[in-house]
Amino acid sequence: MTLQNPPVNSLSLDFLTEFCSALEKLEMDKSCRGVILTSGQPKVFSAGLDIMEMYGKSPERCGEFWRAVQEMWLKLYSSNMVIIAAINGSSPAGGCLMSMTCDYRIMADNPRYSIGLNETQLGIVAPFWFKETMVNTVGHRTTEIALQLGQLYSPTEALDIGLVDKLVPEDQIIATATQTMTKWLAVPDHARQITKSMMRKPTIDKLMSKREPDIQNFVSFITKDPIQKSLGLYLSMLKKRKS
Numbered sequence: 478m479t480l481q482n483p484p485v486n487s488l489s490l491d492f493l494t495e496f497c498s499a500l501e502k503l504e505m506d507k508s509c510r511g512v513i514l515t516s517g518q519p520k521v522f523s524a525g526l527d528i529m530e531m532y533g534k535s536p537e538r539c540g541e542f543w544r545a546v547q548e549m550w551l552k553l554y555s556s557n558m559v560i561i562a563a564i565n566g567s568s569p570a571g572g573c574l575m576s577m578t579c580d581y582r583i584m585a586d587n588p589r590y591s592i593g594l595n596e597t598q599l600g601i602v603a604p605f606w607f608k609e610t611m612v613n614t615v616g617h618r619t620t621e622i623a624l625q626l627g628q629l630y631s632p633t634e635a636l637d638i639g640l641v642d643k644l645v646p647e648d649q650i651i652a653t654a655t656q657t658m659t660k661w662l663a664v665p666d667h668a669r670q671i672t673k674s675m676m677r678k679p680t681i682d683k684l685m686s687k688r689e690p691d692i693q694n695f696v697s698f699i700t701k702d703p704i705q706k707s708l709g710l711y712l713s714m715l716k717k718r719k720s
């Protein structure tokens with residue numbers, strides 16, 4: 478699957494809806510046992526959640542957006558398929574979350590790229606299921622530091638902490654992902670799928686049982702004046718940096 482939402486693959490409501498529907502089709506297709514997730518945009522895997530979906534929007538619209546974010550996470554994290562992330566660009570916040578739901582992460586070895594959950598840098602807080610996905614990936618202590626600082630890691634740093642599994646030159650990323658997929662698909666599906674589910678079920682069940690309160694929490698948090706102000710400042714910083 479190639480992410481195509483120019484310029485930076487930000488995760489808008491429309492894009493998330495289309496992504497989930499495409500993933501669901503593959504999940505139901507018995508001939509499809511694995512997916513390589515990559516970006517069709519230069520330099521960026523995904524810029525994370527579309528900040529415009531959280532800025533100046535009605536509570537109803539924010540709720541609808543958050544449900545779509547939850548759905549994307551649930552579909553990816555609980556997929557029966559082998560999902561390999563071929564991270565061919567920067568992957569902050571929601572982009573990092575998306576990468577962490579995959580079974581294996583291969584990143585392009587380019588020091589200009591970065592990956593991490595940088596929410597606190599925007600004045601927002603990564604929700605419990607973002608946090609737990611990271612704990613499940615890199616452990617508790619590393620997550621505590623990463624989340625409080627809103628740390629973005631270079632590919633080499635990400636490899637050191639286990640946030641990604643392998644670095645390769647960018648032009649070898651799909652070939653390496655394909656070789657890796659062959660290895661993963663050599664394991665009998667049922668045994669691998671049950672094992673994956675055993676590892677991830679507690680985190681998935683927790684969000685499933687708290688979906689509505691999590692949406693309400695998000696809406697009441699994101700629509701608060703100081704949070705809107707922080708997002709506005711961050712957006713203007715992004716635009717200024719460009720000029």
Ligand SMILES: CCCCCCCC/C=C\C=C\CC(=O)SCCNC(=O)CCNC(=O)[C@H](O)C(C)(C)COP(=O)(O)OP(=O)(O)OC[C@H]1O[C@@H](n2cnc3c(N)ncnc32)[C@H](O)[C@@H]1OP(=O)(O)O
Pocket residue numbers: 484485487520521523524525526527528529567569570571572595596599601602603604694695698699715716719
């Ligand atoms: C008490 C507990 C309560 C819990 C409540 C839960 C609350 C949780 C809430 C939210 C969680 C959010 C998670 C997120 O994912 S937030 C998004 C964070 N993303 C970022 O910080 C990334 C920002 N972008 C960048 O750093 C760069 O754009 C980069 C991805 C590195 C690409 O750089 P470059 O190639 O140089 O491109 P530009 O910066 O020039 O960007 C091009 C245009 O795209 C716009 N842009 C960039 N990112 C986003 C985005 N995430 N959303 C919307 N728009 C984005 C950028 O402004 C440029 O626009 P323009 O061309 O109009 O200037």
